Amino acid sequence: MNFLSDNSAAACPEVLAAVARAGPGTSAGYDGDDWSRQLDAVFGNVFGKPCTVLPVSTGTAANALALAAMVPGYGAVVCHEEAHIHVDECGAPEFFTGGAKLLLARGEAGRLTPEGITAALASHRGDVHQVQIKALSLTQATECGTVYAPDALAALGEHARAKGWRLHMDGARFANAVAKLGCHPGDITWRVGVDVLSFGAIKNGGLSAEALVVFAPELVDELRFRRKRAGQMPSKGRFQATQLLAMLADDVWLRNAGRANAGAARLAAAAGNRLMHPVEANALFLKLRPGEPERLRAQGFGFYDWGDAGSNEARFVIAWDTPEADIAALAAALA
């Protein structure tokens, strides 16, 4: 019973079928094929805004490329202290940007606020001896399994705009956020000022393709060159494109995410006061009781320890394909 990560989930049937269809037959290489050439229009339609879509092979690559197009080496990115770009990408943003710094802010349950950002930067003078802040990066859904509401994002977007910062969104679980909020995807991206979205697909039933969705046209050329230079421009681009198209067709992405969210909601009800954060997407962060981690593992539940060693904190992730029976069993074990 695997609650370790949505990386453990299967590829969904729609994606697998799309790959099978694109597999045989000759196509133009790189981005010249029929699938790749549909991407901009299909995403533009979903987001309600013209955009450029650049598939990449991992979320780390998506995030690091986006930031590299926004921030020079002497620049800095403001992000949450628990942001994936800071904690779990082995320094990819620093590598791709040529050594820009991540300046860390705090915020409850993984969510930043303008006030939290201002507090974190209180002693940042910004003169020539210091790095120059050029971007704000937000994760939606957050690393704590919460979701920014549209008005919270609007306030953050306004804060960034007033400071002259670009706005990046790490959307490794963007679908879960849209499914939770029931909003238009444009409401939490370009309408609040997002310049580039790292659109996650792999955790949500994909196979090997994530996408940069670029709303700021002036960043497109830079991103194309940086993507190639980073070894992220596949010679058979059709296989990435077809996965992304299959995810968007018939709302597969939202259906998959909704299923995962629903599972998490069921478990949240069972977890009671163990919950460290509100459950708004597909992950639970629990403060387990002493001995409980061992007991749950003995019952066959797989999950990660979280936080500091010995804290009894744990993360459970529900995927689009987590069996109902597993969810029910975990709910029972927690109740």
Add this chain to the structure above:
Amino acid sequence: MNFLSDNSAAACPEVLAAVARAGPGTSAGYDGDDWSRQLDAVFGNVFGKPCTVLPVSTGTAANALALAAMVPGYGAVVCHEEAHIHVDECGAPEFFTGGAKLLLARGEAGRLTPEGITAALASHRGDVHQVQIKALSLTQATECGTVYAPDALAALGEHARAKGWRLHMDGARFANAVAKLGCHPGDITWRVGVDVLSFGAIKNGGLSAEALVVFAPELVDELRFRRKRAGQMPSKGRFQATQLLAMLADDVWLRNAGRANAGAARLAAAAGNRLMHPVEANALFLKLRPGEPERLRAQGFGFYDWGDAGSNEARFVIAWDTPEADIAALAAALA
């Protein structure tokens, strides 16, 4: 009738079937799945040598990562002036190494020799004012559609070893070289001193996975970290691993490559004195006659112009799945 590139080729049935099999069902994320965990043993068996296999998403990533593990920023790599790493990777080796230089040598038909390398470096002093040469990179099969014989590689490997350089092999079309030479893959890699091989699979019937095959164990840790940091560690590693395993099983890789090579050989016979280089793998480089490029395109043949503008030089690539009829038609058109 597509002779543009083997990037246009289909994914082969064995690879597609493997992806379809790995698609459903839950696995460990990253490299923890059953397929990924077989890679070292399967490649080690094929190459006759323990090795570590790190899948990546493009050949550019493979090459640039390999060089980055061998060469510091103040270092240099010797390569052929037509090497893909110099001409067609948008500076990826420079990016991944932190700015190492590629020092260019010449050699007929894409092949370097110790003498050619020595001549190219005649004025390189190597003192503190200059970059420090740390690696030699060879392409097998070469960018000119030729192949290094094992003894030629042995001489180059000896040259590198005597100088204290690492040896990298860009094997985007490594299978075509092995199929041509009929040798053991070890004979043209670790036995001649290759430290890291960029093992190409995508052009040869793959879908989205290439591999770093690391024969120098002291480079493995460095490569793991650099791979993650470059956004090249996929969250569902099973889908890359299964492709690579499918290619090696039952010699699919050699069968596919052999088919492409055979097509090229048929066309070489028809091309006569238009041939600029011996045809030893799956590509032809032709000095076409005036007006011939236009005429061939009018007949429906797709191919790239090569060399300087207006030179009437052209490249034709035959893939594992290029239809026999297309090959026959092109042979007739050239004859």
Add this chain to the structure above:
Amino acid sequence: MNFLSDNSAAACPEVLAAVARAGPGTSAGYDGDDWSRQLDAVFGNVFGKPCTVLPVSTGTAANALALAAMVPGYGAVVCHEEAHIHVDECGAPEFFTGGAKLLLARGEAGRLTPEGITAALASHRGDVHQVQIKALSLTQATECGTVYAPDALAALGEHARAKGWRLHMDGARFANAVAKLGCHPGDITWRVGVDVLSFGAIKNGGLSAEALVVFAPELVDELRFRRKRAGQMPSKGRFQATQLLAMLADDVWLRNAGRANAGAARLAAAAGNRLMHPVEANALFLKLRPGEPERLRAQGFGFYDWGDAGSNEARFVIAWDTPEADIAALAAALA
């Protein structure tokens, strides 16, 4: 009456005389002159240990080069959250290392402890998804005007060694620390495990030369190449070397630093409960009373605001040449 920074101080007579002597006449370029060739022996004698001395033009260059020789791009450096390398070098360490991260720890009055470091890294797993810690950087005297005692350094050095980390010391005000402690310079450097010391001279009466003092011979070659590549190898190295030699001759460096320390001690006595930190070197950090910053400035005292805006915190630095009268005047104003 300038208490802004020891960067405002004059070059001391001994250094100016040395430059005047080295000015006329022909010498070998780069490091081949008679002065440059004495550096290793003279520093080795002062430190009681063979070492290699590489002059550079700024403390930022010294620090960033030292770290770059210790830490790969996927690496990390542990340092104090107020460390100059983090706050005031515009990201130079990240630039020179190729994007390594600085992981920030806390410690009272600018001093780290093994416990503080352990606490800061409690959630750092160190797996392949995270940067790899490779060095600890300490500032002696610290950014808060305090000094590490030899036994505190020994404990930190032991902690680093046990973890497999290199040890760097930012000694922009190293002379002030030695003068305060009255110890042998080896007692707080190589004897506690320092691999590379950034030896500061400019603030202490120098003109344009700082020095890397390298105690770890295996880092020397790497540093030579990186220094050249960073544009830090001067074509007339004699002018940097002669300054450094003049500082060490007849204990000029300790005399200058001692004078500055003594001035700070006098002011500390006057500052009373405004002191935020113990005064152990040549700087005071004061929590001024409301209105006091304005009043002191009106009296002609120059100093920097410190900490968060509006906090009434201020820094006063005493240099080797700060006039006694100015110190007396400030002492009176504070008393």
Add this chain to the structure above:
Amino acid sequence: MNFLSDNSAAACPEVLAAVARAGPGTSAGYDGDDWSRQLDAVFGNVFGKPCTVLPVSTGTAANALALAAMVPGYGAVVCHEEAHIHVDECGAPEFFTGGAKLLLARGEAGRLTPEGITAALASHRGDVHQVQIKALSLTQATECGTVYAPDALAALGEHARAKGWRLHMDGARFANAVAKLGCHPGDITWRVGVDVLSFGAIKNGGLSAEALVVFAPELVDELRFRRKRAGQMPSKGRFQATQLLAMLADDVWLRNAGRANAGAARLAAAAGNRLMHPVEANALFLKLRPGEPERLRAQGFGFYDWGDAGSNEARFVIAWDTPEADIAALAAALA
């Protein structure tokens, strides 16, 4: 008798006197002192154009910073195959730019032409798979001791402008070029489109300061941050500024350079058919006769071998302070 390099020359009396004057007394740190604040106006007056002057410690730093402000990591710089930035800076341009490539062109006697550049780039497609050319770098006087005439520079500047490239000038021996041409310094810089000049002073009687002279105001901010981040912003900027001001005052720079040029001209007359290039600045490149290198060295002349090993090629550099007697002796030995 030292003809090795103008790096061996003394600092001239005017520069030494200026340093001595600036030495004592308190000043603002970094660039806030009285000397630093005069730089823009003084250089602007000499060049006949408003400009920003940023002192740095070496020519390598000047060149690499200038290129880094013009060229992104995925970019390229066109330069002569013998350019100092390619041959003798240990990869500094690649380091500072984040891995941009230098694309090498040929041209007689160290001078590029539009035709030579076009020929070198004949096969450069410039698509997404290749680096993007963003700048042209010229050396004035060249590495071969020749000088570009103003109209030759105008043609190159026009070529660059038409291509959308920035124009950088490596002026390590810029004074020698101006002295030779007898032109206004503006005629060979901003009037032909130079965006940033690396203004050399150290070889010409300076001590430790070169300067970036920035004619393109939109590059200034970027250069300020990159300079700090590169450890090239000195804490006592007054000592660099005063050297540069002393060089420009009363045409010291042109008088020094003129003296060196005159010495080279005398030797050129004596060298006869050994001359490999016209002698237009302060260096001679000679094809010596067999045995002559040894004989000249036995007579006490110091000089560097040049070109490939065993070629009997040699470089002789005349400095502002090379004794007349040494020049006469060498002329006699060659005649």
